[in-house]
Amino acid sequence: MLNKQRRKLIIPFLAPSLILYLVFFIYPTIQGLGVSLDDWSGFKLPLKFIGLLNFKNLLTMDDNFVIALKNSMYLFFVGGFVIFAVAFLFTSFLSSGIKAKNFFRGILFFPNVIAPIAVVTIWQFLYNPRFGLLNGFLNIIGLGQFDQSWAAPGRIFPAITVIITWMAIGYYLVLLLAAADKIPQDVYDAGRVDGANTWQMFWLVTLPMIWDVIGILLVLWMISAMKQFEIAYAFSSTGSVPPESYTLPIYVVVEGFGMREPIYRLGYASAVGCVLLFIVVILTIVIRRLFKREAIQY
Amino acid sequence: MDTNIKESKPRSRVGGQLSRSLPHIPMYVILGLFAVFNIFVIVWVALASFKTNRQLYANVWSLPVSFALTNYIKAWTTVKMSQYFLNSLIVVTLSVILTLVVSAPAAYVLTRIKFRGSNFITQFFIAGMGVPAAVLFIPLFDMLSKIKMVDNLAGLILVYIVLAIPFTTFLLTGFFSSLPVELEESAAIDGASPLAVFIRIMLPLASPGLLTAAILNFVSTWNEYMLALIFITSDKNRTISLGLYALQSSMQYTGDWVGMFAGVVILMIPIVIIFVFLSRRMISGITMGAIK
Numbered sequence: 001m002l003n004k005q006r007r008k009l010i011i012p013f014l015a016p017s018l019i020l021y022l023v024f025f026i027y028p029t030i031q032g033l034g035v036s037l038d039d040w041s042g043f044k045l046p047l048k049f050i051g052l053l054n055f056k057n058l059l060t061m062d063d064n065f066v067i068a069l070k071n072s073m074y075l076f077f078v079g080g081f082v083i084f085a086v087a088f089l090f091t092s093f094l095s096s097g098i099k100a101k102n103f104f105r106g107i108l109f110f111p112n113v114i115a116p117i118a119v120v121t122i123w124q125f126l127y128n129p130r131f132g133l134l135n136g137f138l139n140i141i142g143l144g145q146f147d148q149s150w151a152a153p154g155r156i157f158p159a160i161t162v163i164i165t166w167m168a169i170g171y172y173l174v175l176l177l178a179a180a181d182k183i184p185q186d187v188y189d190a191g192r193v194d195g196a197n198t199w200q201m202f203w204l205v206t207l208p209m210i211w212d213v214i215g216i217l218l219v220l221w222m223i224s225a226m227k228q229f230e231i232a233y234a235f236s237s238t239g240s241v242p243p244e245s246y247t248l249p250i251y252v253v254v255e256g257f258g259m260r261e262p263i264y265r266l267g268y269a270s271a272v273g274c275v276l277l278f279i280v281v282i283l284t285i286v287i288r289r290l291f292k293r294e295a296i297q298y
Numbered sequence: 299m300d301t302n303i304k305e306s307k308p309r310s311r312v313g314g315q316l317s318r319s320l321p322h323i324p325m326y327v328i329l330g331l332f333a334v335f336n337i338f339v340i341v342w343v344a345l346a347s348f349k350t351n352r353q354l355y356a357n358v359w360s361l362p363v364s365f366a367l368t369n370y371i372k373a374w375t376t377v378k379m380s381q382y383f384l385n386s387l388i389v390v391t392l393s394v395i396l397t398l399v400v401s402a403p404a405a406y407v408l409t410r411i412k413f414r415g416s417n418f419i420t421q422f423f424i425a426g427m428g429v430p431a432a433v434l435f436i437p438l439f440d441m442l443s444k445i446k447m448v449d450n451l452a453g454l455i456l457v458y459i460v461l462a463i464p465f466t467t468f469l470l471t472g473f474f475s476s477l478p479v480e481l482e483e484s485a486a487i488d489g490a491s492p493l494a495v496f497i498r499i500m501l502p503l504a505s506p507g508l509l510t511a512a513i514l515n516f517v518s519t520w521n522e523y524m525l526a527l528i529f530i531t532s533d534k535n536r537t538i539s540l541g542l543y544a545l546q547s548s549m550q551y552t553g554d555w556v557g558m559f560a561g562v563v564i565l566m567i568p569i570v571i572i573f574v575f576l577s578r579r580m581i582s583g584i585t586m587g588a589i590k
Contacts, residue, residue: 005486005491005492006407006410006411006486006492006495007411007413008492009403009406009407009411009492009493009496010407010411010413012403013403013404013406013407013496014403014404014407014408014419016399016400016403016404017400017401017403017404017423017463017467018404018419020400020459020460020463021423021426021460021463021464024438024441024456024457024460025426025429025434025460025461025463025464026426027437027441028434028435028436028437028438028441029429029433029434029437031434031437032433032434032436032437035436035437043439043440043443089328090329090332093325093328093329094329096322096325097322098322098325098326098329103333104329104333105581106577106581107332107333107336107337108329108332108333108336109577109581110336110340110573111336113517113521113569113572113573113580114521114566114569115520115521115522115523115539115542115565115566115569116521116522116523116539117521117523117539117542117543117546117565118542118562118565118566120546121542121546121558121559121561121562122339122343122562125555126339131354131355131358132358133342133358136358136359171584174581174584174585175584175585178585179585219428223427223428223430226430227430227431227432229432229524230522230523230524233524234523234543234546248430248432249430249431249432249524252432252433252435252436253432253527253528256436257528266436269436270436270437272432273430273432273433273434273436274433276430276432276433277429277430277433280428280429280430281428284428
């Protein structure tokens, strides 16, 4: 009787969000898949069906696409490795009973809430070879031989990766801490009775028990890395984005909306978008499979 | 819950006993270095925003000579940060509120009423979290330009709402499903209509979750500039992050670092305020979703 009455709510309550989602999210996504099969040179111009030609060109002849793909993968693997290594390390520190845990957690998380454009401005200054803080600091502490152009062509993307990593560590630290905190104390106590020290406790107790959560976090990071646009796009010393800094989303925007020249290759850009979506789906499946484990009930 | 270990040692976390605090020193050092770096960077930028460019180039480490607000006034007026700030305030506030208006009822029926397909629809919404915006913004731009919603704030609000739906639904369904069922049943027995039950009982109960979703959406929408870059083309409609981006692109020619820093501070102020007062809620919101 309760349920019958409540069922009347379903449609009016669900409709607005479902309709918005279908019309302005799902439908454009599907359209994007369709458009990738066309040659489309401008928003007011007609589409010409060309089948898989866009994809063929993309995968065989396009150097910039290869750069964008390499960068996105570099960010995911290298950036991810650093982020998770540091986040694990800090989680084990903060879970070992030291004081000011919440203080550290807050300070380390803070970079995550700064606007990416502001973060870029700050780091551009840090990296500046002539009067930037990084070189200045190195000179002050006597390591002046390391004074260099941190973001020179050839190293722009690693420099960008450092920035993204700095912002992200706190986020994954917070999540790992929450997961580690849920492990009940008796498990640790049993470990302590068996003579484990902090380090062993982390590797042999904490890590296995949060293994499936780690899988979820890796998926979150992968999606985040594949979506990366704002930091790489804004971080450039010449005012327009060099191909060296491309990520897949940046490439979609560059090909689709042009940068300084009004050349719109909208079908081609959509094809890049398709490849991006495909990569996200595949990696999600792979990661989930690697980290799958029956949930330990506790 | 405390376990019943009958030992004379003090109850403490893993390895946290007094005799073991020595190994903690390197931990404090490493954590401390990172923390100091973070604090230092922010404080330095804030201080630098009060300098002139000449003072900055002369000595990057010096304290500002005076705390004159010249850079801020210039950013606010000449550079039109005031306009951008206002735009962001309107766009972000409205999109956050409307996202809740649209998603909370949906999350409620998806979790509290068992109907066929409810699980599928929930997963369907959540799957949207994995779709990069880059995949859909070309057709979306085309669609919106046909209905004249490009380069206006309403169109941007629409985009923000739609893109926030997956995550917000994810968060709210998680939250709603953790609320006790008995209250609804007893209210129904008392003769309240389902709508009244939702408005008078469930919404107030869910307010921590709603607030958390609001805060997280506010911060991410305030900070973003990618979508604004695509959907806003004229200067007067820029949001504040986009404005800072535009400023930065032009800074290549002016070299006005201190002006940029003032812009950075202006941009960060609302977020810092939120963070100082609500960081615990933000953090619990983030973990609530991923760590059930």
